[in-house]
Amino acid sequence: MDAQKVYVVIPNWNGADRISACLDSLQHQSAGHQVVVVDNGSVDDSVEIIEKNYPGVVLIRHPKNKGFSGGVNAGIRHAVGQRGQYVALLNNDAVADKDWLKNLVELLNNNPKAGIATSKICDDKKTHLDSTGDLYTIWGLPYPRGRGEEFSDKYDNDTWVFGASGGASLYRVKMLEEIGLFDEDFFAYYEDVDISFRAQLAGWKVGYAPEAIVYHEIGATSSAIKGFTTYQTIKNLPWLFWKNVPFGRLFWKILPRYLIAYNSIILRAIMRGQLWPVIKGETVSFILLPKKLMERYQIQQKRKISVSYIDSMIMHDLPPNAAKLRHLRAVWWRLQRKRA
Secondary structure (H helix, E strand, O other): OOHHHEEEEEEEOOOOOOHHHHHHHHHOOOOOOEEEEEEEOOOOOHHHHHHHHOOOOEEEEEOOOOHHHHHHHHHHHHHHHOOOOEEEEEOOOEEEOOOHHHHHHHHHHHOOOEEEEEEEEEEOOOOEEEEOOEEEEOOOOEEEOOOOOEOOOOOOOOOEEOEOOOOEEEEEHHHHHHHOOOOOOOOOOOHHHHHHHHHHHOOOEEEEEEEEEEEEOOOOOHHHOOOHHHHHHHHHHHHHHHHHOOOOHHHHHHHHHHHHHHHHHHHHHHHOOOHHHHHHHHHHHHHOHHHHHHHHHHHHHOOOOOHHHHHHHOEOOOOOOOHHHHHHHHHHHHHHHHHO
16 A cells, blocks of 8 residues: 555654654564654654754644643644545554554455554563453443453454554544544543544444454553543543443343443542542533533534444453452342342
8 A cells, every 4th residue: 555545653752762663663563554643742852862862753742731632633633634535643652563554454445344453562572461352341341352361362253342542543434424533632641542442333344353463561651641631531431431332122131330430530530649530530520411412412413333333342240450349249139149
């Protein structure tokens, strides 16, 4: 495929110590492409490194941090303006295998109904999986499939998944023009699940390409800000549910479980001494909820698939790492059996 049809967008914020490894891996890709780095107001040497060592990279500079969503959207708009056909996203703390992009492009080329292709993401030590596609559960909790498991071919025969990790996936521009770009209110966390959910509702599929391998330094950016993960989780998780879960039997199956899970997350965060990120997250989430409900109306109006299809795509269990919720559920069932 013509390199000008494929764009790779990298959001960057203070990534001077890792951006070179990321860009070097893209220089050795077997598929042609144009790299776009969107800098979110970095105050380190990121921009200087890119300008000095990577003259072929298109650099878009923001005066302040617009988060993952705001960053990648700027790069996507550039690609659309250049009449790109596909846009790949890659974290600045990730290193791509030489055939990474080629395998993602082939998946979309061979499957016209697929709007997104996602990668096999491993940790930077190449010993454990980080993601083989995102799942959404009956508890309203998304999670990266395979996270923390030893690197293996366990998921290599699977083709279709619920969602794609924004850290290393390829998006069809035609689909983005139909469903819209990433929700910038999310800033970071679950924005990739949100756009995957919207894609599914609009009738697009999400494919998993196990040969498209990326090595990711997990949490390198988010861990630099205290309380960041808690704030974004508390803020974004309700929006993910209210925007996308269609009304009907499935909605009422998820809602009570989601409320239990969400309040459990809040309680655990408070017990860890993160009261302020919780208060801030809940406040912002509530203030913008009317906006999200209006967006919900537009999303559901465009829905082309049945609720039963979404039901078949979600996982009817808790995420594997939800140990405390599993314990709570086990206690509940024991009490129910005693009453019976």
